[in-house]
Amino acid sequence: MKSKASIKSHPMHPMLVAFPIAFFTGALLFDVLAVLRESDAFWQTGLYLEAAGVVAAILAAIPGAIDYFGTVPPRSSAKKRATSHALLNISMLVLFVIALILREDRAFMPFVIIGLELAGFILMGFAGWMGGTLVYRNQIGVDPRYAHAGKWKxxxxxxxxxxxxxxxxxxxxxxxxxxxxxxxxxxxxxxxxxxxxxxxxxxxxxxxxxxxxxxxxxxxxxxxxxxxxxxxxxxxxxxxxxxxxxxxxxxxxxxxxxxxxxxxxxxx
Structure with missing residues (x-):
């Protein structure tokens, strides 16, 4: 199904999800390094990456929601899979937002924040797996035009x-x-x-x-x-x-x- 949130037939959601994945992964890695090396600079870098990841995730969710409601066929296995994909991503985002908020309170141990980030990272992996299945198996966002099929109408x-x-x-x-x-x-x-x-x-x-x-x-x-x-x-x-x-x-x-x-x- 051709994506309804696309630029010249290129779906926007797959283009944008790479950014929160990179930012959240980087935040987790820098926070682990900050604890191991007792580095405030690494911890601050993790803060910036986590904040960027939250913003990027929200932006990526917009075309994803458009495709969820407008592209994924209703009453289908893809709709169930897309719902699980969305719920996993929302849960992941909530965990990273909580971790970001807790950074403001020095009373929280860094391991609590890293634990939240690790849980979010795992959920992000499962969500990505389902997202890949939606594209490669259910062809969501894919326009499989065959010879002489013409433009999507x-x-x-x-x-x-x-x-x-x-x-x-x-x-x-x-x-x-x-x-x-x-x-x-x-x-x-x-x-x-x-x-x-x-x-x-x-x-x-x-x-x-x-x-x-x-x-x-x-x-x-x-x-x-x-x-x-x-x-x-x-x-x-x-x-x-x-x-x-x-x-x-x-x-x-x-x-x-x-x-x-x-x-x-x-x-x-």
Whole structure:
């Protein structure tokens, strides 16, 4: 799924997370050296690095939150993983903030602060592991465009009842798709050799976004685990998915493609 917080298709969250990782790691290392060498200079350096890490983590969290709410498919394994990723990062940040605050009170032993930083460092490692899984397995922030797929298309339509224009007759080329948000649901409008089709964006295996997959010869393939579905009937043509996806009828008139929003509203 293409990131909604990106610069020229480059997701911002992966670019920014390197800074808090570096700052927090440096803070822990300099604080350990400060204790071992009894160096106030190293301790002060750790303070500056920790403060910079807190600021950098907050900045990195902004595009991360945008992608969490706008990019990660709902009701999917990626959403659960992204939630754990976010909670781990929040917990990590809280630990480093507490350590930063405790520095002001000389009554606290340096080992208490280092202990908090070490715990935060461990949580940061687990959070990073999950973040990597979200990118490399769930392809969050990845735009897996295949040959002739065209640019990513995504639109939000209002929720009025009745026929809605979801595409122009020549808007998509054969085997191209676009993601449509309607009534809080996500569906895909695609064009096959036989005409336009509409189907649910939700893969019935683990909830992957079919709009981010590939559609060829009337079959759409989920980018996560390779499940394939017939875009006209919704039937599973290749596993691991076992349940068909929902499909919706479209009508063409005067060069426009229409979808009855009433069908979507009452299909869940």
């Amino acid at each position: 995504e639109v939000y339509l209002d929720g009025k009842e009745g026929p809605l224009i979801v595409a122009e007759e020549n808007e998509l080329k054969i085997n191209q798709m676009k993601l449509v948000h309607l009534h809080g649901r996500r569906l895909v409008i695609g064009r096959t050799e036989e005409g336009y089709v509409a189907f649910a964006d939700h893969c019935t295996h683990r909830g992957g976004s079919l709009a981010g997959g590939a559609m060829i010869c009337g079959t759409v393939q989920c980018p996560w685990h390779g499940s394939q579905f017939d875009v006209k009937t919704g039937a599973v043509t290749a596993g691991p998915a076992k349940t068909a996806i929902a499909v919706y009828p479209l009508t063409a008139s005067n060069g426009k493609i229409y979808l009855d929003s009433h069908v979507i509203h009452h299909s869940y």
